[in-house]
Amino acid sequence: ARPRVGYYYNSRSGNTLVARAIGKLRVKDIKSLAIVVRESASVYDAVVTMFTEDVGTLSVVDGEGYLVGIVSRKDLLKIAIGGGDVHKMPIGMVMTRMPNIVTITPDDTVYLAARRLIAHQIDALPVVRTYVMPNGEERLEVVGRLTKTNITRLFVELGDGEN
Amino acid sequence: ARPRVGYYYNSRSGNTLVARAIGKLRVKDIKSLAIVVRESASVYDAVVTMFTEDVGTLSVVDGEGYLVGIVSRKDLLKIAIGGGDVHKMPIGMVMTRMPNIVTITPDDTVYLAARRLIAHQIDALPVVRTYVMPNGEERLEVVGRLTKTNITRLFVELGDGEN
Structure with missing residues (x-):
């Protein structure tokens, strides 16, 4: 149902400059603070x-502060409307777990x-740094979040000044 | 906590062209379909x-299809977690009402x-057309929605092609 914006837009000049300007911006320049909960917390x-x-x-x-899951307002609304006991249900039971979490790094x-x-139809990405443990396992430290609000x-x- | 993106960005050339290109795009070119519920529907x-x-x-x-309110996932999560009877509570009781609804028109x-x-810290705007009734009252027809996902x-x- 959505009109093809690409077609509409590319018929105008200046699009190469816009694309270049957009390509220079890094996640670390606009990310928000990470907001975390422990997996033992209740819904x-x-x-x-x-x-x-x-x-x-x-x-x-987890207990060491590494990323184990992500939970959205949509996930929580589904649980809350379902009528279960949200005080007893741990968030670890309803979150999306690794390796199904889509992440981004500060330098992307x-x-x-x-x-x-x-592509993944989500509202936010955890911004992460990867640590390799002595046993070769990878752990992710959450250093921020990047959301549709940031974009x-x-x-x-980007539009300010001329508008 | 957020770094000043404006400063970062304005240190680069081409920002006037970028701003001009962005200023040409209209709501009607990228809006999504309106999704509506009647005010008598339950939460x-x-x-x-x-x-x-x-x-x-x-x-x-309302019964004639004109905009009377708006309700977000956040509003509904607040109600659902509150423990009231969501089957009996009408959406009209929990929605944000006119004149507190922030809207946009297709040509904006x-x-x-x-x-x-x-500015209003919301995720979506109803895209509306205004009708003036014979008695001078204004009514809003919902013709779409404009969200942070559209942006x-x-x-x-805008970034495709060069990246």
Whole structure:
């Protein structure tokens, strides 16, 4: 149902410059702070954190602070409407687990982050750094989050001045 | 906590052209279809519609199909976690009502829409046309929705080609 924006847009000049400008921006330049909960937290506590911090997605971490899952407002609404006991249900039971979490690194481009948000139909990506443990296992440290709100704010800043 | 992107970006050339290109895009070129529920629908039915249509915001309309409210995933999560009877509670009781709804028209720029999304801290705007009734009252017809997902998708299309 959506008109082909690409076609519409590419009929105008300046698109190469726009693409180049967009390609220079890095995740670390516009990311937001990471908001995390422990996997032992209840669904209710996760919802409270979501409202207190006013975010739509939470990273879930283990006892050592490494990323083990992610949970969205949509996931929590599905659980809350289902009628289970949200005070007793741990967030670890309802989160999306590794290796199904889509992530991004601070040095990746915002363009790549935006592509992942669209391709995977999600609202936010945890921004991560990878650590290799002595046994060769990889662990992810959460150093931020990159959301559709960050992209929208950036779009406004790119448009400022002439509009 | 967020670094000043504006400063970062404006240190590069070409920003005027980028701003001009962004300023040409109209809401009607990238908007999504309107997803509506009647104000007599229950909170539960609204949540089901949200999942069935896979949207984060619903427009609420009266018996004649005119806009009377808007409800977000966040609003519904707050109600669902509160423990009330979501099957009996009408959506009209929990929605944000006119005149507190932030809207946009098809001929407005995407830039203006993005500014409103950021300024009002919301995820979506109903795209509306205004009708003036014989008694002088104004009514809004919902002709689409403009979301942070639309902006993110546009950002990807603007970045395509050079990246």
